[in-house]
Amino acid sequence: MDNQFFFDIGWIVLPLLLGFVFGQWNEKRHFASILRREEELRTMMAFSSRHIPKGIEASDPHLVIGSAVISVDYFKSFLAALRGIFGGAMSSYETLLERSRREAILRMKQKARELGADVVFNVRLETCPVFASGGNNTTRSIEVMAYGTAIKAPTFRG
Amino acid sequence: MIKYANPKPPEGINSGRYRPGREFFVLGASLAVIVGLVLAAVFQFGEWVAPHIPFAWEKRLEGPFVENFQNDKAANASIESTLQQLADGLSAEMDLAEDVQITLHYVDDEKVNALATIGGNIFMYRGLLERLQSEEGLAMVLAHEIAHVKHRDVLAALGSGVLVSLASSFVLGDAGGVGDLLGHETLLAMLHFSRAKEKRADLDALRAVVRIYGHGGGATDLFKVFKTLEREAGGERKTDLFTSHPLTPNRLKDLHGVAKTQGWPMDGPRRALPKNLNPL
Numbered sequence: 001m002d003n004q005f006f007f008d009i010g011w012i013v014l015p016l017l018l019g020f021v022f023g024q025w026n027e028k029r030h031f032a033s034i035l036r037r038e039e040e041l042r043t044m045m046a047f048s049s050r051h052i053p054k055g056i057e058a059s060d061p062h063l064v065i066g067s068a069v070i071s072v073d074y075f076k077s078f079l080a081a082l083r084g085i086f087g088g089a090m091s092s093y094e095t096l097l098e099r100s101r102r103e104a105i106l107r108m109k110q111k112a113r114e115l116g117a118d119v120v121f122n123v124r125l126e127t128c129p130v131f132a133s134g135g136n137n138t139t140r141s142i143e144v145m146a147y148g149t150a151i152k153a154p155t156f157r158g
Numbered sequence: 159m160i161k162y163a164n165p166k167p168p169e170g171i172n173s174g175r176y177r178p179g180r181e182f183f184v185l186g187a188s189l190a191v192i193v194g195l196v197l198a199a200v201f202q203f204g205e206w207v208a209p210h211i212p213f214a215w216e217k218r219l220e221g222p223f224v225e226n227f228q229n230d231k232a233a234n235a236s237i238e239s240t241l242q243q244l245a246d247g248l249s250a251e252m253d254l255a256e257d258v259q260i261t262l263h264y265v266d267d268e269k270v271n272a273l274a275t276i277g278g279n280i281f282m283y284r285g286l287l288e289r290l291q292s293e294e295g296l297a298m299v300l301a302h303e304i305a306h307v308k309h310r311d312v313l314a315a316l317g318s319g320v321l322v323s324l325a326s327s328f329v330l331g332d333a334g335g336v337g338d339l340l341g342h343e344t345l346l347a348m349l350h351f352s353r354a355k356e357k358r359a360d361l362d363a364l365r366a367v368v369r370i371y372g373h374g375g376g377a378t379d380l381f382k383v384f385k386t387l388e389r390e391a392g393g394e395r396k397t398d399l400f401t402s403h404p405l406t407p408n409r410l411k412d413l414h415g416v417a418k419t420q421g422w423p424m425d426g427p428r429r430a431l432p433k434n435l436n437p438l
Binding site: 008009012016020024035042045046047074075076077078079081082083085086091092094095098119155156 | 189336
């Protein structure tokens with residue numbers, strides 16, 4: 001009984017601990033990488049307006065897509081379950097979604113740069129949950145896809 | 159002409175200054191405390207309400223609990239009637255409610271055990287009987303189980319157990335690991351309440367045994383059996399946190415403490431077990 005008890009608790013606490021340590025480490029690294037690459041791609045502007053403003057000389061429109069799938073760690077989903085009981089801001093998922101959104105936009109901008117474009121218009125974001133499997137203890141992932149129309153436009157050339 | 163720019167927005171608008179470890183401890187500890195209080199309330203409620211439930215109602219639920227034990231009534235008739243006589247003598251000294259009836263059963267099994275279940279049914283195992291050296295020791299066992307019946311401990315435990323599992327499946331149905339951890343907390347709380355009930359049953363049993371035999375030697379005999387058993391099983395436990403009963407040395411110590419304040423002797427002349435109970 002004693003040993004079984006600690007064994008059972010261990011099976012819950014161990015992934016929690018791993019999730020916390022590696023999840024936080026990953027998140028820190030990811031944010032650092034996002035900040036660095038955002039700086040690199042700052043000259044590639046992106047706008048959500050549907051139409052290219054009048055009077056802008058534009059050519060070579062291309063659809064550019066960037067997508068990122070990021071998984072929740074066990075610690076975050078545990079925390080989310082706690083939040084699910086008490087209510088309130090689900091901060092553990094907020095950082096996750098922010099990382100995914102910014103990563104997706106970065107990948108979209110990268111694509112635009114590779115195409116030699118100067119700016120992306122009509123940028124849209126789509127989010128969709130990806131389930132590893134059914135059940136209660138599923139580790140959930142989310143996909144964020146950013147897409148837009150990349151064009152060549154000397155006005156925006158940085 | 160509009161000037162186009164993508165200025166760098168400040169960090170931390172969407173998810174700034176987030177400290178997940180802190181959130182984890184605040185939420186986790188709050189939940190553990192709340193659940194602990196709810197559990198205590200439910201168990202206390204069960205404890206409080208069980209004695210007010212008519213015994214006849216409890217009796218109606220006994221069927222499946224009694225059928226659990228295979229029992230050859232014809233072969234054990236003589237043993238069961240001797241046990242019943244002993245139990246009746248003890249019940250008379252234990253201030254049972256008028257409608258409460260005790261029914262003794264004998265289980266021909268080597269397991270060293272005795273237990274009380276719903277409807278005042280007490281099961282005495284051959285294994286334990288074989289180990290007991292004295293009538294006083296047997297009386298201590300029976301009186302302990304009668305005390306559980308008297309306080310309606312089984313009914314209270316059953317009732318609050320059902321309530322707790324219903325509540326947890328509604329509230330924490332899909333909380334995953336959180337639910338698992340709370341399940342363990344529930345288990346610890348149940349064991350805590352169980353130990354309190356065992357302690358009370360020990361005390362009631364000692365009082366009854368002293369009234370009939372004039373001394374508490376039966377308790378000494380009984381716990382000697384437990385000590386031997388624990389030694390055979392490979393060592394004594396260090397904590398009772400994970401057991402339904404308090405540690406054997408502590409049970410004995412508690413009884414000795416009470417005996418001292420009440421002026422009850424814990425030793426005295428022993429009677430042999432009634433002949434038909436002595437399998438040797």
